[in-house]
Amino acid sequence: MSDLVGLVRAVQANYYRVRLRESINGIEELLCVRRARLKKMGQQVCVGDWVVVSHPDWQGHRGAIAEILPRRNQLPRPAIANVDQVLLLFALADPPADAHQITRFLLTAEGLNVEIHVVFTKADLVSPQEQQQWRDRLHQWGYHCHVLSLTQGSDWQHLHPQLADKITVVCGPSGVGKSSLIRHLTPREDIRVGAVSDHWHRGRHTTRHVELFPLPAGGWIADTPGFNQPELPQDVQQLAVAFPEIRQRLSKGQCLFDNCRHDQEPGCCVRGDWERYPLYIEYLHELETIASSEPSLGKMLPVKAKSDRQGQQRLEPLLDPKKYRRRSRRQQHQHLNPMAEEVLDSEL
Ligand SMILES: Nc1nc2c(ncn2[C@@H]2O[C@H](COP(=O)(O)OP(=O)(O)OP(=O)(O)O)[C@@H](O)[C@H]2O)c(=O)[nH]1
Ligand SMILES: [Zn+2]
Known part of the structure; x- marks a missing residue:
């Protein structure tokens, strides 16, 4: 059999x-x-x-x-395997779209190595001009996006072909309409499933859990808990390649130094007058501050001499952030109780 x-x-x-x-x-x-x-x-x-x-x-x-x-792959937080694509959802209003927040989500999605779709909801709450501004803006950043409303019109149905036969994970800030979109896309889905529901709802964990919902044209879609500020990539290299604008500049040119941080280094081909460059610099400094504030690491790590903006020499640690990165609080909370599982296993 x-x-x-x-x-x-x-x-x-x-x-x-x-x-x-x-x-x-x-x-x-x-x-x-x-x-x-x-x-x-x-x-x-x-x-x-x-x-x-x-x-x-x-x-x-x-x-x-x-x-x-x-x-095939696995998203770390929340843990979902075999993901084909991420659908990043933002609202044009209520809550308002914010370039900083959208970028943080994009950076996280870029690190997952899966296809990215950007969708703006609540188009009914803003003018057509404002909708077009966000379309143009995302286009300049290197992304195509859909703009739709769940309360007016049926543009959201255009998403169906992109979702068919794939496992799609919906991510985005709280309140943008993730659950509403999934309800629209999976109209016949009954979350409680017959005989299993009783056991299911007896679970000790009452926090929102991740679940795949079947799509009418085949494929699956999952919501993820709404959180507003995803973590940054783990190191400077990963941060840089998570910006399509930087990838594009590096595909055409070359920085003078192999390990260029694209900040104040001479001969940098990335530094320039593009919209999200100040955001890149802000995150770069944020990552470097986190790295240098790890108290126990300063003694262990090799350092390199660097010139700051005033031309003063200072020492900076050469980090291997993957090796030294702390577990996030979210990861720690996701650890389930192994004792209870032992009991269930022994029944079989
Ligand atoms: N005007 C308007 N309101 C919408 C639209 N889509 C969703 N909403 C409303 O936005 C609110 C938030 O929607 P949810 O689907 O709960 O948002 P969510 O992203 O799942 O939020 P979290 O569960 O906090 O992560 C609800 O009151 C929806 O009715 C839309 O296209 N237009
Ligand atoms: Zn550079």
Whole structure:
């Protein structure tokens, strides 16, 4: 008999909601735990994983995840596997669009190495001129964007073809309409699924969890918790390549120094009169300040001599930020209780 394979739609506490690749006797989903063997091997299951299910209990709609199929990629926060694209959503008003905040989201999305779609909502709240200004602005930054309203017209339906057959993650600040958009795109989806809902809602974690919703034309879409200020990339190199404007300048020219920070260095081909250059410089200095304020690192790290803007020499640490970066508070909070899982595993 062939393996029972499914897609993990949601993870909460120690339960995994798995949508079977093919429904069996009308049953589409099983509520699963993770086999002890996977746990011993330290394998975490995350939303978006394709998994092999064993021990199906068709009456109780239960099962156990026996194997995780290879992942194409994995977003770290929130943990979602096999992501095809990120849809960044911003409102044109209420809350107003803000270049600084949009850039922080774009930088995070750029670091994920997946396709990026930018969408502005609440077009009904601003003039056509203002809509066009944001379109032009994003175009100059190197992005195409959609502008739409969920309360007027049906432009949002133009998103369907871009989402079909893909796993799309919607990110954006709080209150921009992420949940509303997903409700529009997945009209027939019932979040509570028959027999599994009782077990599901008994979970200890009451915070909003990540979930994949099926799209009518195939594919899946997930909302992510709204947070307003994503973290910066991990190092200066990653920061620079996360700006399409910088990538474009570096594809045409070359800076004098290989390790140019594109700040005050002579012979820099990136420094210039482009809109987001001051933002790049602000984030560059923010990253460098974080790096140099790590108290325990100053002693351990090699330093390099640098000239500041007044021509004074100063020492700067040469960091390997990946190695020394602290875990974020969000990561720490996402750690689930392993004890409870032990009990469930031992039942199988
Ligand atoms: N005028 C107008 N209001 C909208 C539009 N889209 C969403 N809204 C409203 O904006 C508010 C916030 O929408 P949500 O979908 O809850 O936003 P969210 O991004 O999921 O917010 P968080 O859950 O905080 O992350 C709601 O009152 C929606 O009705 C739109 O296109 N135009
Ligand atoms: Zn440079």
